[in-house]
Amino acid sequence: MKETISKTIERICSKVPEDRVLRNEPMSRHTSFRIGGPAAAFVTVNNEEELAYVLAIVTDTGAEHMVIGNGSNLLVSDEGYPGIMIKLGGEFESIIRDEEDPCRVRVGAAMLMSRTSAFLTENGLSGFEFASGIPGSIGGAVFMNAGAYGGEIKDVVRTVRVMDPDGTNLRTVSNEDMQFSYRHSMAEDEGILILSAEMELTEDAPEEIAARVAELQFRRNSKQPVNYPSAGSTFKRPVGGYAAALIEQSGLKGYTVGGAQVSEKHSGFVINIGGASCEDVLAVMRHVRETVYSDSGIMLEPEVRLINCSL
Ligand SMILES: Cc1cc2nc3c(=O)[nH]c(=O)nc-3n(C[C@H](O)[C@H](O)[C@H](O)COP(=O)(O)OP(=O)(O)OC[C@H]3O[C@@H](n4cnc5c(N)ncnc54)[C@H](O)[C@@H]3O)c2cc1C
Incomplete structure (x- = not known):
């Protein structure tokens, strides 16, 4: 090898x-x-x-x-x-406004969500506010169908330019053909690469958009442990409940192994409080899963993607 x-x-x-x-x-x-x-x-x-x-x-x-x-x-x-x-x-870090339809933009997969939001706000294009505080790139957000505050990336994406896993078959796929669902798209099933996304927005005054972005940013900062390294919500939202609520009900807020901890501020997040290893995080995740399962009968599934490791 x-x-x-x-x-x-x-x-x-x-x-x-x-x-x-x-x-x-x-x-x-x-x-x-x-x-x-x-x-x-x-x-x-x-x-x-x-x-x-x-x-x-x-x-x-x-x-x-x-x-x-x-x-x-x-x-x-x-x-x-x-x-x-x-x-x-x-x-791949580009963002271009359509010359014929000013409500459409094509965003390269490497463009950060925060920079995309800043561009759309400045240009008076609304509809992306929900996503403004989601860390990461447009490619990752399309792959995961990232979402927050009642919105999902699928709500604004019209088409996606993709490539097959072997580097061939460049093509444009419709929103419908991306088969978006909760934190999922067909990119995961088929291993296709996301190169850019065409988004459709609506026009609004930049200051109105900026105010909505600021309001959501305030909500995010007051609820989430944004000062600690993490990968966001550790577990997916289970059917019929919220991961954070289940974890809290099981008394696991603050549960710590090594440098990994169930956040006191938001129990849906495992955070790195300093020098956490992957094994520390996995140990916290395993304990959380087992405890929540024995208390509620609900098996939490990881939202964070495990690379070369497993629960
Ligand atoms: C503090 C914090 C808050 C968060 N809040 C939210 C939230 O509110 N909502 C939410 O949905 N997520 C949230 N997340 C999780 C994360 O921001 C999203 O999942 C984001 O979409 C990941 O994007 P990324 O570019 O970092 O992708 P990565 O983490 O690098 O990759 C994620 C997956 O996407 C694949 N991928 C990435 N780019 C491409 C591409 N171009 N083509 C094909 N596959 C690709 C990777 O192979 C991988 O499987 C949060 C994370 C943190 C740290």
């Missing part, structure tokens, strides 16, 4: 400049949890051609790989990731 990875990295370096191919790169530098051992290689691709090239190589060599966004929903193993981590940059 090691030989496959080093040959794969060599081939990638024939197309992607070496300063964008980081070997043994700690994933703690690329995740909001600030946790994770080294990836064998961490490659930043700046355009569709580079991405297609890298995907063709990893498909050919069979090297383990994954595309990440801004790492805000990832828990990576302390051992790291034995393959190629691919991150989108450069041309």
Whole structure:
């Protein structure tokens, strides 16, 4: 496997400049949890051609790989990731307003949600306020159908430009064909790559939009432990309940293993209070799951994506 990875990295370096191919790169530098051992290689691709090239190589060599966004929903193993981590940059960080229909914008997958929100606010385009405080990139948000305050990314996305996992078949997929559901899209089932999303918004005064964004930001900051590294809600909302309420009812607020803790401020979040390892977080998650299950009969499912580790 090691030989496959080093040959794969060599081939990638024939197309992607070496300063964008980081070997043994700690994933703690690329995740909001600030946790994770080294990836064998961490490659930043700046355009569709580079991405297609890298995907063709990893498909050919069979090297383990994954595309990440801004790492805000990832828990990576302390051992790291034995393959190629691919991150989108450069041309994927674009946002363009449609010349014919000013209510439409095309946003590159690497564009941050916060920057997208700032652009839309300045340009008097409303509908994205609910998402303004969600950390991460547009690609990650489309993949996860991220949502907050009654909105989901599927409410504003019209079409998505995608590529197959082997770097071929560039195409535009409709909102309906993305099969969005709660924290899910068909990108997960089919392993397709999200390159950009076309969003449809409505016109409104920038100051009205800014006021709504500020109000939601205030609500978020007062309810969530935003000062600690985390990956947001650790568990998905179960049918017929709320993960945070179930965790609180089981008396688990503040439950701590090593540097990982069930937040006192919002029990739906496991936070890194300092030097947490992946194993610490997993130990907290296992205990929470077992306790909530024995108290309520509800088995919580992780929302955070576990990379090279398991519960
Ligand atoms: C403090 C905090 C608050 C949060 N609040 C919310 C919230 O209110 N609502 C919510 O929904 N989430 C929330 N989250 C979780 C997280 O912000 C979202 O899941 C976000 O959409 C992840 O985006 P990302 O770019 O960081 O993706 P990553 O975490 O990097 O990746 C997530 C998944 O998407 C895949 N992916 C990423 N980019 C692409 C791409 N271009 N093509 C194909 N697959 C891709 C990755 O392979 C991975 O499986 C919160 C997180 C934190 C830290």
